[in-house]
Every structure is written in structure tokens, then in C-alpha cells.
Amino acid sequence: MRFSLTEEVKKNLSGSVGGNITLPDPLLEKGFLSYGRTIIAEVNKGEPEILEEIYMNKLHWDRNTGLFTLTDLQRNDSGIYTIDSKKGKVFTTSYKLTVYDSVAPPAVKKVTVSSEICSLLCSVDKETTLLWFKDEEILNQSSSALSLPLTVQQQDFSSSYRCVAANPAENKTVTVNVKAICGGNDTNSSDYPAQRNYIILFVIFFLTAALAIIIIIIIVIKRKHPVKNKWKLLRAGSVDAVLLYTDTRDSRQGGILPAVSGTSDRSSLTTVSYKLVDHHMITDPADDVWQQSADLTTDTD
Template sequence: METLFRICFFMAMMRFSAAEELKRNLNGVVGGNVTFPDPVLELGFLLGGRGTIALVNDRKLQIVEEIYTNKLNWNRNSGLFTITDLQKNDSGVYKVDSKKARVFYISYNLTVYDGAPTPAVETLTVSSDSCWLLCSVDKATSLLWYKDQEVQNQNSSASSLPITVHKEDRDSSYRCVAANPAENKTLHVNVRTACGFNETESGDNPKQRAYWSVIPAAIALIIGALVVWRVKRRLSEKRQTEDYAEVQINNENPQDGTFATSAESSDHFDSTVYSKLKLPEVTSAEPDLQATPT
């Protein structure tokens, strides 16, 4: 009987030790918040490296360490502790000790990181069928290039990371991600704009489609203008020819000494045009050629 009691006690101690050794990793970012997922609803403690940070008793929070006076919150409904305005020196091991129906606590290893840097992308080289993009940050961190949902290039500690984009992939979704264990920042890239694929692909460029559709219309207008100008010029020449009167000698009546004339007058002539011109009659008198005798 005593042996059985010792075995049960030993197994309980092993369970307690295993539970006490249970640790979870939590990550936070400077200026952010972190919530410990283990609740304390009525009675329990939040412990840190220097001892008790706060306790909950009769559903009331009492903060023991003054440095957490304005940093620690406890939710009466969920029973969760939250540390706000995290700083690097808040990194460490924390323990939530709930005394309700539990004789063990869980340890949390909190690591506070600087915020992930904001990535920027620039276009380095462009060719007719591809371009080279460079994602960069102001301090080394984990960088990743994604095409749709697939990682194309990555580096766990870098300040810049390149990628080659081919024209046939211009409709894919590209993004550069700067990440650390606590945070990541993503920059989506429109490769059509960044690589100028809109300008080089005539079939997909509305400007070029408009350009090629305007050219035939412009040529048709020019040809039409030339035809109209030619027709007007011919009409003008014809009118100028018709404005002149043609005067001809009428050879049909040479005895009466008249000249036949024909005249075609345009409407704008102000002078009178006669149909015939008649020469004056000349009377020939024979002179007295007889000489007076001397």
C-alpha cells in the first residue's frame, strides 16, 4: 500500500514538474502590446523575473511593481493580462499562476523586437521582355519577394533583395515583405507600371491602340482635303476661262465690211458686250485730176 502511494505521489510530482516546465514563446514590438493567453478569473498572479508583478483577488487587480502601474491591464471578463507600450527591457520570462482548479502555472518567454522596417522598391534595369526590381530597407531584416502566393527570393538578414520579373508574368501579383518574429510590413508592386510593360506591349497599351486607330482617319482627312482642293481649283480655272470674251472676225459676210464677234460673259461683268461690230462706211470721191492749161 505504501509502495502504491509513493508511485502515485511520484507521478503527480512528475506531472506538476512537466506542467511547470511548459513554456510558450511570445513576441512583441516596441510600442506595441502583448496579451498572455492564460486567464486568471478570480484568484491568481502575474509573475516576472523580479517576483510578483500583480495579483488578482476577489476579481480586483492589484499591481505590486510600480513600473507596471500604467502598463498592465487586466480584463475582468476574459481574465487576461495585457502589457502595453512594450520596450526592449520588457523582454523576459513571465508566469501566469491561476489558483482556480489548477496547481501549476505556465511560463511565457517574451521577446520584444524593434518594428519591422518599411520596404521600398526601385527599378534598376528594364529590357523589352524583363526588368530587375530591388527591394530595400534601412536596416537589415528578413526580406522576401512573393509572386502571387509563392516565395521567389528571400534572405533572413539583408538590407536589399532583387528579383527579375518577366513580361509574361506582368499580370501576377508581386509584393516585397520585410519581417521579424513580431511584425511584418508588405509593399505591393504593380509590375506593369514599375517595369513599363504597359508602354512596351502594343497590344495591351490603350495609348498605342488609339494612336494606330487615329492614323488611318488622319490619312483619310488629308486625302479628302486634297480632293476638295483639286476640285475647287479646276472650277476656279474654268470660271476664269469663261470670263474672257472671244472676239472673231465674221468671214461669212465680207462684202458688207462687218466683223462677227462672239462674246461669252460671266455674270460678274459690269460692261455691255455687243454681238456685232460694224466698221464705218468710207465713201470714195474721185479727185479732179484734170490739169488747168497754162
């Protein structure tokens, strides 16, 4: 007579929509898998048979391990699954499977920042469990929420923080660099526009000062190094007078240079004398030309 031990154990399992779940106890030789009161699969002499059509493509049995796996989970797959082993290791085990919506990665944004604190907000699209961690320590949590705030002191900006969105089936984590998000500064966020205006005014002042210095340098250079041999052409009535001056400090080098202007047939000929003077004697040749005037002689045939 063969002695067998029958044991019934209920275990909680969880899965996410679109994911997979493997029932942890093997059925190797002979037995049944039930969903509620309905037998959905049978194993006989090491060969599986799927008895319910809706499980044809989503329930799989591993010949080597004897384990059943449900794939492409949906919310309506939640329920009680029972393995009833009839040969070999005889047992009956039930599992309560709960399928949850997949968890989306949380998003973290800065709310406010000052010289002493930085306020952060972790948020998700669907209500789920949210947790704030500093290293491995839980700082704040909510079992069912769309967002969860956290206030970080300035002296803790360099610590490691993470926000976790979780359900019993899975979790998604985002690591937060507080120093990068909050700027690592000691200035209230409301002061940022004023700081920007100060910077703009400083740049404008600097450029204006630089331009003024360049203009002054150009003027000084021109005064120290005047252009030599300048000609100034002045017009007085119908007579043209040309003043030639040189870059010499010896006024004795001045002289009279003759020049002639008029028509090609000499019917109206004007003789103009030019006086060569030292330009250092003249503040403005245009203003003093008549005081340093040339001798003008007009001959008309």
C-alpha cells in the first residue's frame, strides 16, 4: 500500500498587465491545473493538454521543470489557480494571482528653491504607491497617490535621492541629482530675473567703456602722428586758392609755387600763386588761409 501526503497551501502572486507569471510548484507526471472550479490543463504521462481554448496561446508548460507559465497577463486573469498533483509528489496547492496595471516611470520636477531648501515633486499618471528614498532610507511615502513632495535641506544637496513608483508586481525608479536640479546655489528663484538684469547692465557698461577707450586712443595717435603734406583747397568767390603745407618746423622753408588755371584757349586765364607754409604755424588752414594768403594775380587776354 502506497502512502501519500496531500497538502493544500494558498500563496499570493502578483503580476503586471502584459507581463508573465510562473506558478512555482511543478506538475511532472500526472495532475491538473484549475482556474477557480474549471480545469484548464492536464498533464498525463509527461504530456500536457490545454483544455480551455482561451489558454491555448497564453498557458505554457515546461517539460524539464514541470512549471506552468501564464503569459500576456490581463486584469481579468486575476483569480485562484490550483495545481493538483496525482502522481509522484502528490499535493494540492492554490495561488491567488492579482494582476496590476504596469507602473510608469515617475517624473521629478523642482517646485521652489531658496538659499536653504529645495522642494521637489515626484508624480505619475495613474495612482500608485510612491516613495522617496535618501540612500536606503525611506523619507516619505504614499500608498495611493498621483504625486509626492519632498523638501531637501541645502546641506543635503549632495546626498543620493530616488523616487520609486511601485505596486506589488513591479516598481520603477528615477534617481534624482538634487544639486543639478536645484542649481546648488544660495539664491532664491525669484531673484533670478534681477540677477540676469544686473549681468546685462554690466556687459553694456563694459562694452561702452571699451569703445570710449578705443576712440580716445585713436585720437591721441592721430595728434601725435599727423599726416604729412596735406592739401587744403579753399574757394573764395570765383578764385581758387590752394594752400600747401609741409611737416617741417622751419618756416624759412616756405615759398611761393606758381600755378595756372583757366580754359584751354587761354581766353580767360587766371594765374594763382601758392604759398608753401609750415603746417605747425596753422591751427586750422581753412580758417587762417586769408591771414596766410597767397598772392593772386589775374591776367585776361
